[in-house]
Amino acid sequence: MTAISHPLRTAAALAAAVAIATLSLPAVAEENSGRRHVVDIRSLKFQPVELVVAPGDTIVWINHDIVPHTATAGDKSWDSKSIGKESQWETIVQPGMAEEYFCRFHPNMKARLQITAGSAETD
Secondary structure, X not given: XXXXXXXXXXXXXXXXXHHHHHHHHHHHHHHOOOOEEEEEEEOOEEEOOEEEEOOOOEEEEEXXXXXXXXXXXXXXXXXXXXXXXXXXXXXXXXXXXXXXXXXXXOOOOEEEEEEOOOOOOOO
């Protein structure tokens, strides 16, 4: 067995460093792909009741009530299904998705997404 010469070890180390750096790139791309917004469900209300978002943003609904809730589009084109106590559901905002939503279990619970063309403001 022959020993690896110094230039080959350097090349191998450089290749390993490039591979490690490349693996970290998707995390950077994800970070820039959209903002994260939280809608708290408390006291049978969505908070905030209106949220400004943009396509690519992620919205997370967190249920703090003791009863289950849903986040269901007014036209029923998207639906969280049942979100239990201290559970959450998330979706990514798509262009043209329904903006009005409600809870199927408590139809008086209503809220609205304002979907903008560009980057949304921070919460």
